[in-house]
Amino acid sequence: MRPEHDPAPVAVIGGGLAGISAAIALAEAGCPVTLYEARPRLGGAACSFQRDGLTVDNGQHVFLRCCTAYRGLLDRIGGTALVDLQSRFDVRVLSAAGRSGRLRRAALPGPLHFVPALAGYRLLAPGDRVRALRGSLALSRLDPADPGLDEVTFGSWLAAHGQRAPARQALWDLLAVAALNTGVEEAALGPAVKVFKTALLGRPDAADLGIPLVPLGELHDTAARAAIVGRGGDVRVGAKVSAVEPGPAVVVDGARVRASAVIVATRHEQAAKLVPADAAPGRDTWAGLDASPIVNIHAVYDRPVMPAPFVAVTDSPVQWVFDKTRVAGLRRGQYLAVSVSVADTWIDRPTADLREVFVSALRSVLPAARQARLTDFFVTRERRATFRQAPGSGALRPRSATRWPGLYLAGAWTDTGWPDTMEGAVRSGLHAAGLVRRHLRRRQETAP
Template structure:
């Protein structure tokens, strides 16, 4: 069998299929595995193109990290805590207590000083209402998070300072642009069902090491034929099931396969299956994409003690201290993660510098005395699919109408947002679908 795409979904599918006893060839167009999660060198820094975090409820992703020997590369909070900063205001935080869910969040809401007392009480009531929402209900998916919150009586300030603070980071979409079904999945699974589900994990090594290299070594050791710099051009019917034309450095080749897992972004997947009767593939483009911009700032000295913080009333959304992880030899290196960055994605680095350096100075006065060593920007124009109202109807299942052709990727119908967890779960589902189809085929052949 052939797996096309070496991101988290493709790696999970390939590893699972190999462990089920199948011969697996994994094709990746890039010179590395890991998909969108990768790193590059800039001076003495090893830089992730985008800042990634995870939650304790990311059970499939955490299991994959254990399987590839990379679990020690993530530091998990013992208890959920997010410092929340605002210019000219004392820091506050969202912190869970050691109580059973959903009571574990009540003190956090009631002590959250970015909202007044009435807004905090209303937020607690809204959290309870969220527990009654079914994320799998198509009617819920047609609503936006913003409209649902207003229907609950939430004020614009509460939407921005609480619900939007978390939802924009999780869904890469503003509340009015976010599917209520996906928002409900985030809040229910991540915050409301179990007390420790929301604890945050932060990678402690560059993503190329955490995912790409560790994954490659594990796949090779398991017997997967990993082929980098191999770009699949199409998927066609063949005498053994499928033929996959492949572009490579030495020219071109054609691979035969009894089954194929397509684990690429949705736009690339649609192009690959264009010659096959896959219902709905023409609609996948409507999933569109949403950008993330990461602003990287390196100072000659420490300007903050926060390892991670959310930010309100500022152009900055989230700030992470990447000094130790990146291998910086001096000063402090901060990464600012900007989700739903439709405006910032088209701005020049000089323009972003004029916005974000003053914003950092307002948050951290020590910036005024620090020397700027480096300022640069990484852009992810297609960081996630656009997780908008109505997107559930466009997300296909793993199984297609073509026997042996299976889909994987965080954009497929996992029930999860476009996250590392969704990607890994899609790869596992793809492997299950391949196994079921091949076993069924073998059973029919034996019976015949």
């Protein structure tokens, strides 16, 4: 679609997954599109950088088989063969006390596929396993779109349904923190229900974990950029957009550039600065979404210390540990990345403090690390990794359309029906692109 009366491209502001998805969808539809990203690369919070010969992901990002929009993006950018998707959900869980458990779905129809896993989960006492099964059944009856679920915490609901502290820590919190970047005691019930009902209590294969086999930058920057350009779009990195003006138009590096439509696909804080008040009168309320940090601990050892590709950990500062040796290009030893969500406790702590705490914690859960020599240790921090998915946050999430025709919002923080995840980001970009195409069709139909 290239209306002759208006050759100006669609402007997409922000090169994260939402902006990438929107730009690819528009380019595929034949719409001229220019993607603007202030940083020198695409990918947003899911990116890579170079350090001492290693390619380092700023954080570990995983997806599930039920993340159909993100998997569709991988298909479009040629990335499906660059990820590993489990044939069956299987997670080894370690505890600081030296105990271990396993959560592995059975070859049964949903939701029965997780009954054997919960029944045999050794990190819970038999009574807590039974209560967890009952809690899962009760959770499956809830509707995540019910606005009333946005008013209460997941933790209060769990307590009211017989889930004792050990189960909340070793089961519910283990999974909720990774998915929501918010602990069960603070997380709103609505997004928690969305995660558990979609991933664990629906289709039997929905929760199968997918992990990139290459650096995130190869997927979300190199491959994504090639996909946009290959479809006729334009990508401009290092291009700072400072304003959106009537027309619509964008101000890029001080110059006004006309656009046929604009998609603002930045974080909510930046979007509130870019979107004019009369286009989104509620923009000041977006600040109430706040932000939740993630800290990633990177530890390189002189020998292998963890045989599994990843493990989950409970009762420890360590939450999830991933083997990044091959992805990073390390030839000798082993490179582990520890992903720490809801990292308010750690985000401002000096690296030396984090080293003391997390190296010791890794030794507690990985016995082989006690004999290994640590050859490198560093930390990456995402202070505003996601919005804080606490009670009341759902009501603050805006729809994509604004009051200005031709101006739309995208990002995992918008009202996608999903938590703030890669899947939510991609869905928001696809939805915004669909609204742009509809807007352009109407303009074309009404043009003299």
